[in-house]
Amino acid sequence: MSAEEQLRIATRQGPDRLIFELVGELDMASAASLRDAVGDARGVDVGVVVLDLRGLSFLDSTGLKAIFAARSVVIERSQRFAVTPGSAAVQRLLSLTRLDEHLETIETPDAVLA
Amino acid sequence: MDCAPDRGASLAWAGSAVSEVRAEDRDWAIALLVEAGSVLASSRDLTTTLDGVAGLTIPLLADLCVIDLRDESGSISELAVAAAEPGVASALEDLRRRFPLDADGEHPVARVIRTGRPELLADMGTDELDAFSQAPPHMEFMLGTGYRSVIIAPLVAAGHTLGALSTVRLAGGESYDEGDLVLVCELARRAALAIENAQLYTEAQTVEQRLEAVLRNLAEAITVVDEQGRTVFANQAALDLLKLDSPEQLTSAEPGATMSRFLVLDESGRELKLEEMPARRLFRGEPAEPLLVRNIVRATGEERWVIVRASPILDPDMGRMRYVANVFENVTPVKRAQLAEAFMAQASRVLASSMDYADTFRRIARLAAGELADWCAVDVLGENGALERVAVHHDDPSMLALAEELDRRYRPTLDEHTGVPEVIRTGEARIFNDITAEALATYARDEEHLRLLREMGARDVIIVPLAAPARTLGAITLVSSRTGRKLIDADLDVAVRLGRRAGTAVESARLYTERSRIARVLQRALLPDSLPEIPGLEIAASYRPVGELNEVGGDFYDVFECGDGGWMLVIGDVCGKGPEAASVTALARHTLRAVAMLEERPARMLELLHRTLRQQDPNGQMCTVCLVLVRALGGRAELTIALAGHPRPLLVGPDECARPVGDAGTVLGIVDPVTISEVREDLQGRQTLLLFTDGVPEAARARPELPLELDRLSARARELPLAGMLARIEQAAVASADGHPQDDIALLGLRIDGRARGLESSGR
Numbered sequence: 001m002s003a004e005e006q007l008r009i010a011t012r013q014g015p016d017r018l019i020f021e022l023v024g025e026l027d028m029a030s031a032a033s034l035r036d037a038v039g040d041a042r043g044v045d046v047g048v049v050v051l052d053l054r055g056l057s058f059l060d061s062t063g064l065k066a067i068f069a070a071r072s073v074v075i076e077r078s079q080r081f082a083v084t085p086g087s088a089a090v091q092r093l094l095s096l097t098r099l100d101e102h103l104e105t106i107e108t109p110d111a112v113l114a
Numbered sequence: 115m116d117c118a119p120d121r122g123a124s125l126a127w128a129g130s131a132v133s134e135v136r137a138e139d140r141d142w143a144i145a146l147l148v149e150a151g152s153v154l155a156s157s158r159d160l161t162t163t164l165d166g167v168a169g170l171t172i173p174l175l176a177d178l179c180v181i182d183l184r185d186e187s188g189s190i191s192e193l194a195v196a197a198a199e200p201g202v203a204s205a206l207e208d209l210r211r212r213f214p215l216d217a218d219g220e221h222p223v224a225r226v227i228r229t230g231r232p233e234l235l236a237d238m239g240t241d242e243l244d245a246f247s248q249a250p251p252h253m254e255f256m257l258g259t260g261y262r263s264v265i266i267a268p269l270v271a272a273g274h275t276l277g278a279l280s281t282v283r284l285a286g287g288e289s290y291d292e293g294d295l296v297l298v299c300e301l302a303r304r305a306a307l308a309i310e311n312a313q314l315y316t317e318a319q320t321v322e323q324r325l326e327a328v329l330r331n332l333a334e335a336i337t338v339v340d341e342q343g344r345t346v347f348a349n350q351a352a353l354d355l356l357k358l359d360s361p362e363q364l365t366s367a368e369p370g371a372t373m374s375r376f377l378v379l380d381e382s383g384r385e386l387k388l389e390e391m392p393a394r395r396l397f398r399g400e401p402a403e404p405l406l407v408r409n410i411v412r413a414t415g416e417e418r419w420v421i422v423r424a425s426p427i428l429d430p431d432m433g434r435m436r437y438v439a440n441v442f443e444n445v446t447p448v449k450r451a452q453l454a455e456a457f458m459a460q461a462s463r464v465l466a467s468s469m470d471y472a473d474t475f476r477r478i479a480r481l482a483a484g485e486l487a488d489w490c491a492v493d494v495l496g497e498n499g500a501l502e503r504v505a506v507h508h509d510d511p512s513m514l515a516l517a518e519e520l521d522r523r524y525r526p527t528l529d530e531h532t533g534v535p536e537v538i539r540t541g542e543a544r545i546f547n548d549i550t551a552e553a554l555a556t557y558a559r560d561e562e563h564l565r566l567l568r569e570m571g572a573r574d575v576i577i578v579p580l581a582a583p584a585r586t587l588g589a590i591t592l593v594s595s596r597t598g599r600k601l602i603d604a605d606l607d608v609a610v611r612l613g614r615r616a617g618t619a620v621e622s623a624r625l626y627t628e629r630s631r632i633a634r635v636l637q638r639a640l641l642p643d644s645l646p647e648i649p650g651l652e653i654a655a656s657y658r659p660v661g662e663l664n665e666v667g668g669d670f671y672d673v674f675e676c677g678d679g680g681w682m683l684v685i686g687d688v689c690g691k692g693p694e695a696a697s698v699t700a701l702a703r704h705t706l707r708a709v710a711m712l713e714e715r716p717a718r719m720l721e722l723l724h725r726t727l728r729q730q731d732p733n734g735q736m737c738t739v740c741l742v743l744v745r746a747l748g749g750r751a752e753l754t755i756a757l758a759g760h761p762r763p764l765l766v767g768p769d770e771c772a773r774p775v776g777d778a779g780t781v782l783g784i785v786d787p788v789t790i791s792e793v794r795e796d797l798q799g800r801q802t803l804l805l806f807t808d809g810v811p812e813a814a815r816a817r818p819e820l821p822l823e824l825d826r827l828s829a830r831a832r833e834l835p836l837a838g839m840l841a842r843i844e845q846a847a848v849a850s851a852d853g854h855p856q857d858d859i860a861l862l863g864l865r866i867d868g869r870a871r872g873l874e875s876s877g878r
Contacts, residue, residue, distance in 0.1 A: 028690070060857075061689040061781075061808065065736045068784045097738065097759035097781035098789055 006030045009037045012109075017048035019109040023055035026063035034063075038070045042077075049074045052109045053086035059093050068099065082106050082113060146170055146297070150304055160312040161193065167279075167305050168196035175297065176281035178202055178259070181305065182215065182223050183269070183277035190215040190224060193277070202259055209255055213248040220245050223278045226266045230275045232299050235264040236289045260285025265295050267302035271310035279305055335420075335442035338427065341397050343370055343388070346437065355418065355442055357411055377410040377599075392424035393438040406445070415573060415600030419449035454608045457485050461612055465619035474623070475505035478590075478616055483507040486605055487576070487592035489517060492616075493534050494580065494588030501525060501534065504588075513570070513595075520566045524559060532557070534577055534589045541586045543578040543613070545606045574601035578613035582621035590616065640670050640699045648673075648681050650746035652867045654836040656844050658859040668695040669807045669858035670703050676710040679745060685805040685862050686739040686760065698735040701726065706741070716741035716756035717790040720782065724758070727783035737782045740805055744797070744864065751797040751866060756790055758782045761808055764825060767832040768800035772825035775803075797866060802839065804828050805862040836863045 007030035010021040018041055026034060038049070051067060053059075059067075067083070074081040082104040085091055094100040106113060153166035168179040181194040192210040197203035215221050222233050222245070235242060238261055246261070247253040263283040269276040279302040283290060329336055335352035339345050345364045348356075356372060358364055364372060370388045378386045388394060392402035402424045409418045420442045427437040464477045475492040482490035491506040503521045508514040528535045537544055546553075549572055558564035572593045580588040590613050594601045645653050655671055668688035676682045684706055688698045702723060709722045720739055727735055738759035745752045755763065759781025762774035779790035797803055806824070827846055831839040840861045847859050 061687065061736060061738065064781070065689050065784065068736075096761065096778050097784075098778055099759075099781060099785065101780070101789070102785045 007033055009033055011037060011041065013044065013046065014110055016046060017050055017109075018044050018046045019050045019052055021052040021055060021109070025058040026056055026066060027058060027060040028062040031062050031066035034066045034070060038073055046079065048080045048082060048113060050106070050109045051081075051083045053090055054084050056086040056090050059086065059090045064093060064097060064099060068102075071103070080104065080113060084109055146175065147300065147304070150301055160309060160316070163308055163312065164194035164305065165196070167301065167308070168194040171281055171298075171301070172196050173198045175294065177284040177287055178206065178282040180206065180223075180280045180282075181269070181277065182227070182280070183309070184217065184227050184275070188217055190217050190227060190277070205255060205259075209248075209252050213252055215248065219248075221248065222246065222264070222266050223280055226268050226278045227275055230268045230270060232265065232267045232295060232302075234290055234292070234295045235266075236291070237263060262287060263289040265290050265298045267295075267299045269302050269306035269309060271306040276306055276309050278302070335444070337364070337440045337442075338437050339393050339440065340437055341435075343394070345372065352442060355420065355444060357414075357416070375412055377412055379408040379410070381406050381408070383408075392422055393440050396424050396426050396438050397435065406449075410599045415594065417446070417599040417602075418444060419446045421445055450604050453485070454604070454611075457481070457608060458611055458615070460485075461615060465616060471620045471623050472504055474620065475616075476507070478612070479505040479507040482590070482592060482609075482612065483509065486608065487574075487594045487601060489513070489570075489572075489591070489593035489595075491517065491521070491591045491593075492580070492588065493538075493591070495528070495538060495586070499528060501528060501538075501588075516566065516569055520563075520570065524563050524566070534591060537577045537579050537589045538586050541579045541581060543576070543606060543610045545601065545603065546575040547601070548573060549575065571595045576601050576606050576609050578606070578609040580617040580620065581614045582617040587617050587620060589613070636696055640696060640703060642672055645673050646675070646681075648744075648746065650748060650867050651681070651744065651751060652836055652865040653683075654840055654863045656837075656840040656859075656861045658844055658848070658855070668699060669860040670699045671805070671860050671862050672703055672706065673862075674707055674710065676743070677714045680714065681744045681746075682706070682710055682716070683742040683744060683803075683805060683862060683864060684739065685807060685860060686737060687807045687858075687860075689736040694735075698727070698730075698737060701730065701735075702737050702739065706739075714743070715792065716743050716754055717779070717792045720756055720758045720779065720790050721788060724780075724782040724788050728786065731783075735783050738808070739782060740776070742803065742805065742864070746866075749799055749866060751864075753795040753797055753803065755793045755795060758788065758790055761806065763806070764804040764828055765795060765797070766802040766804055766825075766828045768798070770829050772804075772829045772832075774825075797864065799866045801865070802828070802832055802836065803864040804843075805864075806843075807858060807860040836865050839863060 007022060007024040007026055010023070012019045012021065020034070020037055020041075022034070024030070041049075049070075051070065071081045084107065085105055086094070091100070094103070104113065150167055150170055153163060153170065164181050168181055171179040177199075178197045179195070180192055182190050183193045184190050191214065192207065195203045195207050195210075197206070215224050217224050217227070222235065226233055240257075243253065243256050243261060246256060261282055262285050264280060266278050266280045268278055279298065281290070281294075281298050329347070330349045332349060333351055335355040336347075336349045337345050337352045338347035345367065348358075348361050348364045353359070353361065353364070356364065356375075358372075373388050373391075380386055386405075386407060390405075392405055395402040404421050404423045406419065406421050409420055410416065411418075423441045423443070424438050425441070426435045427439055428434065429436045460481060461478060464481060465474060467474075467477075475494075479490040479492055489506070489508045492504050493501045494504050496502040503525065506514065506517050506521065508517060526533055526535050528538065530536070551568075554567050555564055558567055570593070572595060574594045576592040578590050578592075579586045580590060590609065592601065592605070592609055641657060645655060653673060655673075657669065657671070659669070668690055670684070670686050670688070672682075672684040674682050674684075684703070686699075686702055688695045688702065690698075705723050705726050706719060709719045713719050713722065719741060723737075723739065727737060736759075738761075739757075740760040740763055741756045742763065743754040753775075755776035757776045757779040759779065762776045762778070764772045765775050766772040775795050776793045777791045780788035782788060824843070827843055828839070831842045834842060840863050843861060844859055848855055
């Protein structure tokens, strides 16, 4: 299975934000695609970057690292970084590692940030 | 149209012509026609023939005889002149040259050629002569020689008037009559047939010559064979292909003799018999498909790939097959390229099939001996700098034994100036063709060596380097014997490619093995050699790295003493694989051992490790860790559990439940600050504390319908000895991943020592 089949990333721009919709599995095989997608969006002038994790069926430690690498890039650009909640398994990993405490979570990608 | 005079007698055959002739003239008339027949049949050269015919009329039938022909352009020219007096003939020839007959004019010859009807001018006066005259000198000539009586008969064949035959009687002779006319017409008819035959023959000859010229110069080789198998024709390309100097070598050879000069094989290498060749099939009345054959010239070993096509040549009269034309298409370059590609593809498969290089070389030698030459040997440069024969192959076991003996007794040393040592030293491939007895004698070290070399019967030898990117590992030797095919430069090219590919493959295999060795050494540095003996406690670990030999895992565990009587159990997982992950693993393990000397509290130790990881690389080497500080308290143990992003350990038994213990803490190395708490638990007798890495629950990902229920699994296995319990869990995890877990699987188990339990219970 190629990384593309494993993880599809759709990029969408809202009024104040850039949304990356992740569908599939985010792990060692597909982490690079997320890094590339976020890297490619360097020049887009928005205040918020949202990773929409609702379509994510699997996440492992490498995928987790990739999400936080994306977060670092976004915060360095002085943008806000938010995610939508993923599947139960994804959320379990986020709470196991207590990384959920470091993520701004919104219910839907277009929801207003606190 | 016939050439009969006005009264219309049919003159189709000589007898009727002769019957019209006066009785006293019949004998010579018959003699004339018979003689004309033999003249006309005697030669195929037209001018000679017609000169003969004209000559026959002199002197009895004519004093002067002229045969004129109309050529393709329609103009008339004289072809033969005969006269009783020599001067007259040459004078007329001269006049015809100077004053050619006007084809459209009133000269009776022109008229007869136009109309196709004969003319008899029995007695000519000046007026009639005037009509003949083309010019005043012509008139003078006719008057001077005394033209008296003339017959002009058309030369008609197959309905075409080719020209005219004229006979002239001069002054003093008799006038012509109807009988003479008939005779001259008959003579003309026969001459016309002869002329036409001669023209057809000339034409046919020209066509044949042209055809033959075309055949001779065709790039494709063509031979024509008869039913007896004799070659009756061969063009230059055929001679080149068959390696002959002249067509006579072929046409004078006995049937089948030519074929015996070659080893003729089909595509699969089976020898073909003469009877299987397409030409023989055609003669037997069987269909003959084009046949691809491999020809090896027996004398020189030269090889050709040829497609043979046969077509029948039918006898026009009988419709019977008299000859068969063979067209040989030389497809050697195409076929050779095709075979080279197929060979390289096969070689690549062999090279990719195994990491065991000795086995790989044996298979390469077998392949090359089968496809390229008779022998193949592979020598490599050993670590001590000596040559080592790692593979040799020959289809014939006795020859193989010979090659082995030769190598055993006369293995070359690297300082020799030729052969394998030279190729290894220089890295340059060599080809030796037609090795002579003298060359062998020079090469041989002694009589016995020479005897063995002779017995090998090598004709051609190719030696190519086993070339890895940076060095030459050894050499591949290909040998063709006297009976096999010649090795040529094209084979050298294939062999060089083989040497390069094999060298690269073997070097990769060697590097792979080397890397695996390094990985194993490194892995040992990441894990304790053995677990310590802890009084009152039983401890066991199992570890199953993912992948084969060369991937250093990210999972680690450790057990070490810290502070007064405390023991630290460590299990962790560094995100990622390979050398980078390994360096983080080493860092984590040794950092924890170091901080344990300063800090007893597990949560604090993890915070310190986090700080170290962040210092090392702010963008994060992510690491999850579970620390359990154990204090054995005689029959039980006090546990202090701290987790950093790691799955909670299970406290199993003594009843059928397994309980996760500890509080979730922040994973290390990713984000600040980390929140890590400590939880205290008691480990009772008959309980097991089970620490594991996420490879264990994650293994079930391959089969989501069969989630690995670690808690139930461990509860069921709780009565097994500790090592057996861990083995059972590992087994189940591997099985749940369909045998191919994607992550390392590490397990660490802790129990109260049974003897300690026993002591306690007896103490009660």
